[in-house]
Amino acid sequence: xxxxxxxxxxxxxxxxxxxxxxxxxxxxxxxxxxxxxxxxxxxxxxxxxxxxxxxxxxxxxxxxxxxxxxxxxxxxxxxxxxxxxxxxxx
Amino acid sequence: xxxxxxxxxxxxxxxxxxxxxxxxxxxxxxxxxxxxxxxxxxxxxxxxxxxxxxxxxxxxxxxxxxxxxxxxxxxxxxxxxxxxxxxxxxxxxxxxxxxxxxxxxxxxxxxxxxxxxxxxxxxxxxxxxxxxxxxxxxxxxxxx
Numbered sequence: 001x002x003x004x005x006x007x008x009x010x011x012x013x014x015x016x017x018x019x020x021x022x023x024x025x026x027x028x029x030x031x032x033x034x035x036x037x038x039x040x041x042x043x044x045x046x047x048x049x050x051x052x053x054x055x056x057x058x059x060x061x062x063x064x065x066x067x068x069x070x071x072x073x074x075x076x077x078x079x080x081x082x083x084x085x086x087x088x089x090x
Numbered sequence: 091x092x093x094x095x096x097x098x099x100x101x102x103x104x105x106x107x108x109x110x111x112x113x114x115x116x117x118x119x120x121x122x123x124x125x126x127x128x129x130x131x132x133x134x135x136x137x138x139x140x141x142x143x144x145x146x147x148x149x150x151x152x153x154x155x156x157x158x159x160x161x162x163x164x165x166x167x168x169x170x171x172x173x174x175x176x177x178x179x180x181x182x183x184x185x186x187x188x189x190x191x192x193x194x195x196x197x198x199x200x201x202x203x204x205x206x207x208x209x210x211x212x213x214x215x216x217x218x219x220x221x222x223x224x225x226x227x228x229x230x231x232x233x234x
Contacts (some may be wrong), residue, residue: 006100013107024126025119032180034121036129039172040117040130043138045164047110050145051136052105053154062145062157069165076172083179 007055014051017044035079042072092150105139109133122188123180132171138165195226 023043025037049065052058113133120126142162146155187193 010103010107013111015112020114020118030123030180030185032176032183033126033136034187035176035180036123036127036130037117038113039136039169039176043165043169043170044110044114046138047107047141050141050158050161053158054145054148057149057154059157061162062154065142066157066161066164069161069168073168073172077175078180080172080175083183084100084175085183 004055007051010051014044014047032083035083037077038079039072039076042075051087095147099144100143102140102147103144106142106144108139109137109140123185124177124187125179127173127180130221131169135165135169138162138169183224 018041021037021041022074025034028034028037046069047067049061049068052063053065109215110133113130116129116133117126139162142158142165146158146162149155149158181195
């Protein structure tokens with residue numbers, strides 16, 4: 001229905017968001033800033049997967065999105081426990 | 091009916107991507123790790139849910155609909171949980187709060203004997219964000 005121009009605009013805007021997250025990841029003064037940037041970057045990539053599923057009509061991109069959200073959540077929890085100063089099995 | 095749902099789906103999709111980019115700008119512009127966390131997490135979580143809802147509305151049939159709804163529910167459950175854990179971890183690792191705010195979490199932790207050391211009254215000791223933007227700036231010290 002919508003041409004490739006609209007998906008080009010969506011792709012550019014999401015890429016700009018990823019670059020802002022990478023800026024905070026590289027520049028962030030403390031370790032929790034970098035943890036937040038990794039968490040947000042994992043959620044923005046789910047948007048890329050949804051956009052690819054919509055533009056190509058294939059459903060396995062959403063399977064990638066579900067798996068990516070799960071792994072990003074586990075990574076955030078592990079990094080948060082590491083920031084707290086505890087080990088992962090505590 | 092069908093084309094109206096498709097237009098509604100693209101409206102949700104565009105709105106979600108716009109809210110996402112606002113969240114990423116908040117991640118860069120906010121002065122403190124807690125401000126960055128709440129701005130980015132709220133915007134990006136609900137923006138991603140809106141994008142997935144738009145995907146389900148545009149596709150309308152097939153397995154894309156159920157997979158998008160499952161992914162939206164999953165993100166709606168897990169993203170605030172991860173943000174809560176990161177906020178607790180960054181507080182317990184000694185990051186001070188920015189600005190003149192009331193801190194009720196530190197005295198409660200001290201009363202329960204969880205917080206070790208002298209991390210109390212850490213409010214308002216962080217300098218302005220323009221001064222902390224240097225290369226690899228140290229986290230500001232808690233006020234003893």
